[in-house]
Amino acid sequence: MSTEPSPPFTWQFNLGRIPVLVEPSFWLMTVMFGMIGSRSWQAVVSWVGVVFVSILMHELGHALMAMGLGCDVAGIRLYMGGGLTYFDRALSRWRDVAVSAAGPLTGFLFGGLMLAINILVPPKSLMGQIILMDLMWVNFGWGIINLLPVPPLDGGHIARGVLGPTRQRIALWLGVITAGCVVALALNFRAFFIGFMFGMFGYQCWQALQVTRDIKPMEPVKVAELEPDALARGWQALRSGHESEAARLGHLALSAAKPGEESNAARDLLAWVALAEGNARAAVSHLEKVQPPEAARPYSLAMAYEAAGLHERALPHALAALEKERTEALTALAVRLLVKAQRLDEAERTAREFTWKATAKRDTLLADVAVARADFGAAAALHASAFEAGGNAEDAYQAARDHARAGQGAQASEWLKRALAAGYDDYEELARDPVLAEARSAPELAERIARRGKGVA
Structure with a gap:
């Protein structure tokens, strides 16, 4: 996962070989949930622990299932929206369904263990009872909600996988309708946060409908024709801010691509999707799978390495890209990396030689050079x-x-x-x-x- 975009006070640790990143927004949102109902501070602290352990178990369910199916796990991120698990590659349709289902299933198993403990050796203290009840509610209750067929919930991913690429619009319409029903129920019961959350999910599904088209079944001899269309629509979705749709189309393009130029183009798209999602490690992984290695776009490599904090590896690719094409974005990237490498004369020369549309950008970059010189x-x-x-x-x-x-x-x-x-x-x-x-x-x-x-x- 990317190191630079992480907010201040982010907690990072490893579970075996799986990196875990916990953003401050995760703790903030969990505490806000815990304070509902005028709980004591002890109950709020225990609630935070319950949610942390439960969501981490849920994401580990996704991660372990993916690893069992041959994926490398790039990392787990906990943030205010819950959790995300990043993989280095796409899985086949039904394996992806299995990975999506593994998270809620892990929660149900963990909740079942807590239920068994509550029945066989019920805690005697009030705090122990509160903790067990919270563990059962989060793992059973949230697990059931998470299985609703609304993207980006696991149930939404499962629905899209079960319906397949020829019925993606049906899956999105199912998400819109389900989200609308949940919003209506939430407003009726005055559960405004749930209503807001599913209203946002429904709106995202509606937006995705504007750029999503079902993939029509093709004859085997025409499968190669699928890739250019999927790839072009993937870039369109990415530029429109629909990263999940861009990722789906990128993986679709990759699955239909011939080795070489076609598969490399699909990996380039997937790398930029990963960068848009803040997952620099996955972006680097996609680009390092390009064959032959020198076929990877230097600009893409430079951006991925910079986002991953690997400035020394990014610099030669940025300079190589700049030799082929001089744009403002490439020049700014090269100057930033030259400053990091303390090649300050070269950074200043690069900034001054380029013809900028506006002098403000040039002066900002030259100021960075001056700061590096003290x-x-x-x-x-x-x-x-x-x-x-x-x-x-x-x-x-x-x-x-x-x-x-x-x-x-x-x-x-x-x-x-x-x-x-x-x-x-x-x-x-x-x-x-x-x-x-x-x-x-x-x-x-x-x-x-x-x-x-x-x-x-």
Whole structure:
């Protein structure tokens, strides 16, 4: 999994050879659920433990089933939406159904074990009873909800697998109708969060219907004709923000592709889908399966390696891509990686030689070079120039940081005011940024930051 996109305070550990990443949003959402019903703090703490263990068991069910069917597991991520398990390849239709069903089944088995303990050796303490009841509710109750035929729930994946590629629109319509029924019931019982969640799921299904077409059965001799259409629609879905549909079409294209150029093109799409999902490790895995290895697109490799934090491996591919085609995105990528490698003269030359559509981007990159040289005065001037050209509040904020590191407290305060006036709103980051400690202590700024920190305009 990607290391750079992880939010601050993310907890990472390994279960055997499976990396696990727990985002802060997971704990926040779980605590909010636990506080419903005016529970005591002890009950809330136990609830958080119950949900963590139960969802981790659920995701391990997916992971172990996939590993048993020949997949490598790229990692498990727990976040505010629940959990996700990442694989390095696609499975056949019915194996994918088995992997989707393994998560809820694991929860049912774990819940059954808790039920047996409750019957055979019931806990004597009230807290023990609460923990067992919560474990049974999460593993049975949530498991049943998760089997509803609504993507992205496991039941939705199972329905799409059972119906097959020729009936994908039926699966999506089933998701829309089921989600609508759940929303109606939730509103009737005043379960507003459930209603909101399934309303969002139903809307996502409706959006997917706009780009999804059923794959018509073809004669064996015409299977190769399936790949170009699936691949093109996969890129279209990815550009529209429908990563799950893009992934499905990418895997479909890969399954129909001939070895070589066709399969490599499908792997390239799947790598970009993985990058869009924040799964850099899977992106790298797809690209490293390209045959021959030198056929992989250098730009794709550079982006995947950078997202995975492998900057030294990304740089030669970025430079190779830049030799073939000079675009703003490629040039910016190359400059970023050259700065990471401390090849600062080359980074500056690359940024200055390119003809940018807007000078703000160039000046921001040159400011990064100046910061790497510890020339904070020059960096401040460049960030100021970028702000004047583009009006981006982040450039004004960075100008304030540059002035502060140059020991120019008054200028730092003035640029911080300009950043806030331009719309900079990451008050949490501002409040803990040690570089700007002196600048934000100015009375006007301190009062404004404190007021916004409390949610007051």
